[in-house]
Amino acid sequence: MSPPPESGGFDYDIFVIGGGINGAGIARDAAGRGYRVGLAEKDDLASGTSSGSTKLIHGGLRYLEHYEFRLVRESLIEREILWSNAPHIIWPLRFVLPHHAGLRPAWTLRLGLFIYDYIGGRKRLPPARTIDLRRDPAGRPLKPGYSKAFEYSDCWVQDARLVVLNARDAAARGATILTRTACTALRRENGGWRITLDDLRSGTTHEVTARLVVNAAGPWVDQILTSVAGGNRVHNIRLVQGSHIVVPRLFDHDHCYIFQNADGRIVFAIPYERDFTLIGTTDRDFTGNLDDLAVADDEVEYLCAAASEYLSAPVVPGDIVWTYSGVRPLYDDGASKAQEATRDYVIKNDGDPETGVLVNIFGGKITTYRRLAETVLADIGTLIGRRGGAWTKDAALPGGGFPVDGFDSLCTELSSAYPQLSPRMLERYARNYGTEARQLLRDARREADLGACFGADLFEAEVRYLMAAEWAQTADDVLWRRSKLGLRLSQAEADKLDDWMAAARSATIDRDTGTVSADGEGPPDGDGPGGET
Template sequence: MSQPTSRASDSSNAQGGDSPGPDQTPYPDQTPYDVFIIGGGINGVGIARDAVGRGYTVALAEINDLASGTSSCSTKLIHGGLRYLEHYEFRLVREALMERETLWAMAPHIIWPLRFVLPHHKDTRPAWLIRIGLFLYDHIGGRKKLPGTTTLDLANDPAGLPLKPHFRKAFEYSDCWVNDARLVVLNARDAADRGAQIDTATKVVLIRRAGQLWQIGLEDRLTGKSRQVEARCLVNAAGPWVDHILKDALGRKDTHNVRLVQGSHIVIKRKFDDPRAYFFQNNDGRIFFAIPYERDFTLIGTTDRDYQGDPKNVTISDEETDYLINAAAEYFSEPVQRSDIVWTYSGVRPLYDDGASKAQEATRDYVLKSEGKPEEPKLINIFGGKITTYRRLAESMLEKIEDAIGSKGKPWTEGATLPGGGFDALAFDSELMRFEAEFPFLQPDHAWRLFRLYGTRARTIVKDATSIADLGENFGSDLTESEVRYLMREEWARTAQDVLWRRTKRGLVIQDEADIARLDNFMAEQLPAFLTV
């Protein structure tokens, strides 16, 4: 397999963005932007989308690929965070619960409901405590379409089949699943469609105040060219590297705002046929999930431990692998073996350092801090946060931007769909059937995959094709030239890894090195056409 491990390398001490494609306008270098954002993870692109939609001029720079770090290494859930109730994070949980149906409606192709089965383990939390937590979960978040909690008899329910027989009772509740990397790129695409400049593979090499403006030096990592832009407000959304921006670019050598916490996952061959996911409690008080993944696999995670190294080098440890295997063995009647593992990925969460004694007790809430004297341009830093609340974080950030440079528009993202998501949240199946009827030459699995990734924009990939041959060269499985060109043109994909492991997850099934080499060579040949001279 080409990519056995995914590493979090979202942003280093200088973020950046890729040269714009032919469908984008190059930087107007002589005109100051209202807002310049460092970081192409979910928070950065969410802020860019919200800000440009209110009328601000916006540029975003990402040093690598969109969602190349923390934002593609989550457990891929839109959830309230049931366990956060134990730490009395009621505001965070309520806000997250309220976002579930908002985000589902925004992007029903990449977000959908998922039922979770929580087997009662007599050696962990008592049943009465779980019932209280689930009662709060059902009632404090404005749930309308998601079904509520039920109690299961595992002796008679199919959810009990893969579990050890002594698990007799379980609770079933609702959250949502999200394709996290696609959530990032669709926010970026929508921001760009509304006028924002989104660049990847560009490094921020200089940040300095000049009067009432920021001067930002940029280096294109693909062409080697340098340029400078100016902005009235600077947003530091560099994720695990947020302190590096302050230290290296601004000289704040004693800065310490975030606690880096590693979360690792394993992906195994499909462990169970039930469409529901499992929420498991471990004997050490921690929790982990086993989730149906990409149809043929099961995702198990996550771990929670402090991380001291460079975030770009994070990989799963043998200790973490053993932890997840042994934890799963407590529940599944058929143990997980190392030989079952087909992929692992690790990410570093930049949690706000609230002084908690354990990594799993550190707050998942976000903190926004504005810096700058009254006569100086403002720098606004983001510490912490979680993918579920990214849209609300963006709204909070826009309040600080308004304080810094004035108001230009009202909140608008609630109720606005993302690219490809312009259909009713409950109508995915009927929309898919319509797509299949339009292009009957597509195999059902291929049509499903395209519509799940791109929604209504899948038609832009298939266009006027009348046969599979019309989609061009095949790079393995059902990945075609037409899809790759779309990803390069519309979604900033620049390498085979971008396509296989962030845009599509086809890396799980395309394992022939010759296919991967053909894809890389094809993209390298096409790349100049997508770069501004």
């Protein structure tokens, strides 16, 4: 298919490298403004840093200590915007910050929380308050020595789903999303770019052209600049590893804890997936192979010790049911310690509109991805011509078209429409898919209508939906990014799911486009996890 005349002969106006939150957010914003957009991700969407976060939409209370007031203000403003755009995958949490004698003075904490409450124009979230841990339920899991704490608001996010929903909305607005597709060469040509793409599934290579390229490759951003674009060796980013552990639930209330440590760092303990507690994160410089990322033993020891300093029941490595780690591609501002490196984003343009522009994204955090995308698109408008104005502030992500206080009503509606299905499963569907849960459930009246069960409450209908609508191709895509059901399935069950999905892919993949058909018939009968499909 030939490019339209207004494209200047290029296949795309904008081509994005990287399927993390920044890349997906930029692709969505650009497509919504009317640009022709392509995006390539060498693995699954959100398979890197964007699924390795602490899963918070927050201002970053501790960034106030480093005088990053602009970043905190922007993040706090975005906190309520994102909540309103995706109230199914983002929701408020209350955090309890115990006062630890000998660390930050109480007056410092009070002042910081006062600034935190008002610098970002908080509207719907409740303000900070002081609590007596000797009387409040939040004090029960803690050691007796802690008597005072401060309680404040932030938000939780299903981070990988946030990426997928941005990619889905980008695709719905015309963007081409290519997963398992590596960008292996960039060269300037005719005032734009010729881009070599390797399909890692089929082993085939093809080329596309674009007027402008956005390098949103996260930890690989410098690698794109040197190995792919052929530039000089550069060092723009500081790789900082943040690791997390998940243990069985440590407390029976729904508040979170933020624990101060003697080294000046903080660690969160957060209710996670109903039955677990998430503890993290660490901050250490990373110099290894990004494809071999793993939680180190000393990180496990650090997180266990940090939680055990406060909790009456100690946390030990034997309690851990899962670990995960991410590498933050922070802009290298020369900070001496990893935890002091800025979390702000930096945008640098290489080239000019006459020879081809490469827009490089350094740093950033998940909370500010939407604002980053707006900033990038404003720059792009001056470089290759403005199409549309900013639009994402009031635009719901797929499934998020309901009020921020309407989640319980959504669950009630689903329970009324599907009375024979488990309320717990319907609540999970509401959390993952919001108002689009009905598209998945369709006319199901009982669990058998959803097909074979792979374990827990994961049924064939959901897997088919994720393959057809959300680019899922492997069991890991489903169990650890589109959901966290990997915490509940055995390895044998996960292997059966992987085998079933491989058979489904071979039956439904369009060999020309590399996309999965929503109407595919899937694997033959008898190839499902229970011997049936």
